[in-house]
Amino acid sequence: MEMEFSRKRRRSFTTLEKCLIFLFVALTGVSIGLIVAYVTERKSSAGGGGDAVTDSGCGNPQKLTEPSGEFTSKDYPSSYDNGDSCSWHITVSPDKVIHLWFEDFSLEETDLCSSDFITVQDNLGIIGKYCGRTKPKPLVSLGNSLMVYFNTNDQGIDKGFKARYNAVAPESIAEITGAGGHLQGSNGELQSPGFPVQNYENAALYQWRITVPAGEQVRLTFSSFDLVPDNCGDYVDVYDSAHLGKG
Template sequence: MLGGGVASGSSAPSAPEFPCGGQHRGESGFIASEGFPRHYPPGRNCTWTITVPEGQVATLSFRVFDLEPDPRCRFDSLSVFGGHGPGAPLLGRFCGTFRPGALRAAGNRLLLRMESDAATAGRGFLAWFSAGLPPAHGPPHGRRRSGVNNKPHFFGESWHYFDEHQFCGGRLEKPQGSLKTPNWPEENYPAGISCSWHIVAPPEKVVELRFGKFDVEPDAHCRYDYVAVFEGGETDDARRVGKFCGEETPGPIVSSGRELLVQFVSDLSVTADGFSATYTMRSRDAAPEPGPDALNPKAKGGGKGKAPPSPKTVTAAATVVPVTATPCPQRCRRAGTLQSNFCGSDFVLTGTVKSVSRGPPQERGWAVVSILGLYKSGGLGVPQPAKGATLRLQLPCRLCPVLKKGSSYILMGQVGADGGAVLPPDAFVVPYRQQQQQVLGNLSKRPCRGNP
């Protein structure tokens, strides 16, 4: 097998080298971005081909995914095709930090193409490819591993503890149905999987989603295992309804349009019972149905012994209504580079988002960040030393720029008439990587044109 993949049954090296592109042949193996788990290089175009034995279908499931986020994947992206030729169908184009669901080709070939621009980079991707039976025969039955990695929440050095035959997700178009985590209800869900259910209702109808038993590894920011729900059929942060983990059952969710995307992701360590949920498709003006007793979290042997909180219906429309008081651009986009935007911005800092409040359409939103580094203050009056200080930034547009709670960014914005920090829709905002600290430090020492 070429290109750094690990063939099934071979001894796994502790530090395999992953080049830019390559050919992978065999029943299964790993494939990863160039240099993984280090950050992938900028300005690259890499192509990998996968060929499994004739008569079987090629399947790809992602274990790690971290590319520069953008709602339309304009900067860095990974495209997956169901074949090697020029007419091969596009199975998906991905970026950001949400792991795509499992992808299956119609035949025995897959092609991956990753493109990166000259700016921000991430850790890239790690994926497992395998050969399976054609859909008519159903997926092969894998055996579940009870142990994973004793080192939680980061990519381990053992390469063979994944269950490569766990399939879940799919497109759901029946008037009503259910979704659940793999192994439900007999065992915990597996580690290192990603499932995506795309629920599509007929025109003029909406989707109502209700969770039953819910037990997903808890974390204050749901960074490890989580369920995310989106309006539409794509994992677009601007259209995310909610992100859930822990033992508290989310309230009912009603879409504003005819589509909902439900994504479940588990990391490589702790697992839990998982969840079950049901959906129904109903008219827009129909009242939500009362939740059946069968969805009570105590239904499976008492669960964790907690009664469900009184659910409140979450209306997805509240997350996607466009701004009316302050117009937003048709697309969220930024122009130029880190260097070209430095002098044109009133302030430049790096910080971690502590909270984001977008507010109703008629009001401006706010973001509170904890400052990591200040490279240009613009008269904001930030206390010194700036590291650890919090700053409140005004967001005139509800959708742009995209900010995620718990993530760190380079933030270049303007100072408003009231002396406050403002991030306009076209502000230069990119995920922060530690290696950019030196570049920002050097830029802060150079005088900008027109300045003494």
């Protein structure tokens, strides 16, 4: 009996047993590898200190929340690509407004900006749509947020653009754009730059925000009104406060 027991201990594994052992080791190794990878990824994420940064679509952050900053088209100053679709959301302190300007601007030029174009929008809606090689005039928002969209079609490319912004006090709007700003009190007046001696400029944007004491309402009357009449290319929009929110 002792001899037979010794022989059994020295017996080699069969092919089936070897396959089963190999399969068990392989599966165990995969499981251990997955667990290690998972733990490592969790540690890396925790060390990052926050949520992942959302890309604008042009290779830079979409959300801009610093008091000042800049953003560009994809691959600037090299040419952007066909079929780009990028967006930026600028938000500053509630007591500030946003001064936006373009240091460089060169897009495909078409009628009505139907090919490659930039759209700037605030809480009230679209402020302007821009294309071509003429830099848009500096603009200032009425609220503390702006959305900027950049879209290109599948034909024609150009250098692109570089834009900058600053958070500024509402009192500085007229100084930056030539007119506009926040008007407070029970009465007041507003006018286009140079009125009545000079004409206003082409491609200009002037915005006023009127605030009256609680319990009062705004009555707006135009004592003089003379704009270019062709298809309302030059126009005045009036909104009530229900449409002007915070970003």
